[in-house]
Amino acid sequence: MAGVTLNGLYKRYGSTSVLEGIDLDVEDGEYIVLVGPSGCGKSTLLRCIAGLEEITAGTLEIGGRRVNDLSPRARNVAMVFQSYALYPHMTVRRNMGFALEVARRPKAEIREAVEDVAAMLDLVPLLDRLPGQLSGGQRQRVAMGRAIVRRPDVFLFDEPLSNLDASLRHHMRVELKHLHRRLQTTVFHVTHDQVEALTLADRIVVLHQGVVQQVGTPRELFDRPANTFVGTFIGSPSMALLPAVGAGGTVRIDGLEGELELPGEGAMTLGLRPTDIEVGRGPLRGQIEVIESLGAEALLHLDLGPDRKLVAQVPEPCQAQPGEVVSLLPRVVHRFHAETGERLP
Ligand SMILES: Nc1ncnc2c1ncn2[C@@H]1O[C@H](COP(=O)(O)OP(=O)(O)O)[C@@H](O)[C@H]1O
Ligand SMILES: [Mg+2]
Known part of the structure; x- marks a missing residue:
C-alpha cells in the first residue's frame, strides 16, 4: 500500500503538450477519480503513473520513493483497461495468475492467490474457461481479478466499466466500492460517468487541457466549484x-x-x-x-x-x-x- 505524489508533472509528445504541470498528493488508500472531457489527458496521466509512458518533466513518487525511472513492473501498480486486454488463448485461471507466473512465484502460491481472488469476485466456476466463453461483465471481473491477484500498491482503472450495460455498470460500481473497503488500496479511476465519479471517489480531480482545475470531495466540487468549467462539468x-x-x-x-x-x-x-x-x-x-x-x-x-x-x-x-x-x-x-x-x- 502506498500514497502517490505528483510534482509538476509534464508530458509532451514532440511539440504537443498533454499534461501541463500536474501537482497532486494522494494518501495511501484514497480512491481518486479523474474526470474531464475526452482528450484532456486522463489516460496519459494513468499511463505515466503506470510507467507505460515516459514522464517529460516533474517527479512521480509512489510510497515516498521517486519512481520516474522504474520499469512498470518495479512500480508495483496494476492497470485495468476499458478493453480488459485479456490473453484470449489463456484460461481465466492463467490470465489471473500470469503476472505471478512471470514473476516466477511458486505454483502453489499462484493457485492460492488466484483462487482467493476468484472467490472474492464470484469467478470460481469460470476459472477453466477462455475469455471468448465469457460475457462482457465476466471479462470485466476477470480483468479486475487479474489486477487484484498481484496485490499492487496502486490500482489504475481506465474507464473499466464503460463497456458494460447500465445495470451491470451499477452492480460493478457497488462491487468496486465494496472491494475498495476490503482491500484499502490506493486507486486512480478514470471515468466519464458522473454518477461513477460522485459515488466512488474520496476525491475527484477535474482535468481540462492537461491542467488540474480542482481537486476535492464530490460534495466540495458540487457545492463550491472553483470555476465555470468545474461548475458546468460536475452535475447533471x-x-x-x-x-x-x-x-x-x-x-x-x-x-x-x-x-x-x-x-x-x-x-x-x-x-x-x-x-x-x-x-x-x-x-x-x-x-x-x-x-x-x-x-x-x-x-x-x-x-x-x-x-x-x-x-x-x-x-x-x-x-x-x-x-x-x-x-x-x-x-x-x-x-x-x-x-x-x-x-x-
Ligand atoms: N502517443 C501519442 N502521441 C501524440 N499524442 C498523443 C499520444 N497519446 C495521446 N496523445 C494526445 O494526448 C491527448 C490526451 O489523450 P488522452 O490522455 O488519451 O486523453 P483522455 O484519456 O483524457 O481522453 C490527446 O490530444 C491525444 O491525441
Ligand atoms: Mg482515455
Whole structure:
C-alpha cells in the first residue's frame, strides 16, 4: 500500500503538450477519480503513473520513493483497461495468475492467490474457461481479478466499466466500492460517468487541457466549484451560466427583469443548478418550453428571454404545462468572475 505524489508533472509528445504541470498528493488508500472531457489527458496521466509512458518533466513518487525511472513492473501498480486486454488463448485461471507466473512465484502460491481472488469476485466456476466463453461483465471481473491477484500498491482503472450495460455498470460500481473497503488500496479511476465519479471517489480531480482545475470531495466540487468549467462539468443536467451585473447588494441578469439579492459589483457570471431552482415564486420569470419526466422528478426547460435558458428540476407529479409562464427563485447562486470564470469569494 502506498500514497502517490505528483510534482509538476509534464508530458509532451514532440511539440504537443498533454499534461501541463500536474501537482497532486494522494494518501495511501484514497480512491481518486479523474474526470474531464475526452482528450484532456486522463489516460496519459494513468499511463505515466503506470510507467507505460515516459514522464517529460516533474517527479512521480509512489510510497515516498521517486519512481520516474522504474520499469512498470518495479512500480508495483496494476492497470485495468476499458478493453480488459485479456490473453484470449489463456484460461481465466492463467490470465489471473500470469503476472505471478512471470514473476516466477511458486505454483502453489499462484493457485492460492488466484483462487482467493476468484472467490472474492464470484469467478470460481469460470476459472477453466477462455475469455471468448465469457460475457462482457465476466471479462470485466476477470480483468479486475487479474489486477487484484498481484496485490499492487496502486490500482489504475481506465474507464473499466464503460463497456458494460447500465445495470451491470451499477452492480460493478457497488462491487468496486465494496472491494475498495476490503482491500484499502490506493486507486486512480478514470471515468466519464458522473454518477461513477460522485459515488466512488474520496476525491475527484477535474482535468481540462492537461491542467488540474480542482481537486476535492464530490460534495466540495458540487457545492463550491472553483470555476465555470468545474461548475458546468460536475452535475447533471448542467449548471446554467448567465451573464449578470451587480450593484449595491443586488444582481440583475443581463436582459432580464427581476433582481437577486447578492453581493458583488459590476459584471459577473451566475451559475444556477437545476436542483436549486424553486418554481412558483421568486423574482425571475420564465416560460416552460419542454417538460421531461424522469419518474420521481421532472425537468422544466425554461426560456427566460433571448439566449437566457434555464433548467429546473421539480418533484413529480408536476402540475405545470408547456407554454406556461412561471416565477422562479434560485435558492443557491454561484458567482464567477465575468472574464476568468474563477469563483468569486
Ligand atoms: N502517443 C501519442 N502521441 C501524440 N499524442 C498523443 C499520444 N497519446 C495521446 N496523445 C494526445 O494526448 C491527448 C490526451 O489523450 P488522452 O490522455 O488519451 O486523453 P483522455 O484519456 O483524457 O481522453 C490527446 O490530444 C491525444 O491525441
Ligand atoms: Mg482515455
